[in-house]
Amino acid sequence: SHEQIYVRKVIDLHDKYMEYVRTCFANSSLFHKSLKEAFESFCNKNVTGSSSAELMANFSDNLLKKGGSEKLSDDEIEQTLDKVVELLAYVSDKDLFGEFYRKKLARRLLFDKSASEDHERSILSKLKEQCGAQFTSKMEGMVKDLRLAREKQQQFDEWKARxxxxxxxxxxxxxxxxxxxPTYKAVDLALPEEMVTGVExxxxxxxxxxxxRKLAWIYALGTCHIKGNFKPRSIELVLSTFQAALLLLFNQEESMTYMEVKERLNLPDE
Structure with missing residues (x-):
């Protein structure tokens, strides 16, 4: 996308002029200062209606998620992450980057879109160094949550077997x-019988x-794998929890009105 190309071009531009400062101007502090001021000037301008903070968060997300458009080796990803964090030094509203980044990180972690846990931890340590421990504490908590959740799931499977x-x-x-x-809205979905047993x-x-600790269920973030027995063959469907709950109603009913579905599932209007 144009956004990806833009951030990549800014990285290349920074590399180019940083090399000039190092080699042609013997790392002169005066030239370092000029370079810093120049990059601060345009790294804090909006580009095509988006802030640089958002563009950098999107660029990082593209690097870190499965199937991102940048086909790079592990070393190249690490180097590029270094450069993104270097550029972030010029952005005045780092908290804005943090918010965008955290939302993208949440999606990668919750929907199993992250390409590598090592890279996730690596950029967090780079950001921590650049922006301080408070900046990354929530993000580190998210990565830790996922690790603990895997352990908890294993314990649950063992408990269930017993x-x-x-x-x-x-x-x-x-x-x-x-x-x-990030804050997610909890909807008190009336789950189908098949799901209630598991939740209980x-x-x-x-x-x-x-x-x-008290559990609050965020069904909006769930996914369900359902086997649909159709003629002439069965199909596995990957759906959201809401979609699955709706479809399962039709195991008992031939047809339902919108209001009936809404009532049975206890759904809000929006």
Whole structure:
């Protein structure tokens, strides 16, 4: 995209003039100061309606997510991340970058879009060095949450094998710490029976193993794999929790009105 090209061009421009300052001007502090002022001048201007902070966050996201447009080796990704963090030094509103970056990080982590946990940790340590520990504390908490959630899931699977016979659905739960993550709206979705059992089991397990923490379910972030038995063949569908809950209603009903669906699922208007 044009945004990616823009940030890449700014990185190349910075490399070019930094090389001049180092080699032609013997690292003169006067030239370093001039370079800094020049980059501060345009790194704090909006480009095509977006701030540089947002463009840099998007550029980083593209580097770090699976299937990003930049096809680079691990070393090249590391070098590019270094350069993004270098450029960030010129951006006056670093907190704005932090907000955009945190939202993108949340999507990568929650939807399994992150290409490498090592790169995720690496850029956080670079940002921490550049912007301070407070800047990255929530982001580090998010990465840690995901690691702990994997461990918790393993414990849940073991607990389920010992304590229940019902395995009608396979449930994976990611437990997050509210303070670290962007705010997500909780909707009190009336889950289909098939899902209720799994949720109740996890609640029982969680309450037995965790003290002083309360679960709030964010169904909007969930995904479901459902097998649809159609003629002539069955198809596996990957849906959001809301879509799956809606489709499962049609196991009992041939047709339903919008209002009936809304009522059965306890959905708000929007």
């Amino acid at each position: 304590n229940t016979k019902d395995s009608s659905i396979e449930l994976n739960v990611t437990v997050l710490t509210t303070g670290f993550w 089991q996890f609640k029982e397990f969680y309450e037995a193993t965790t003290k002083h």
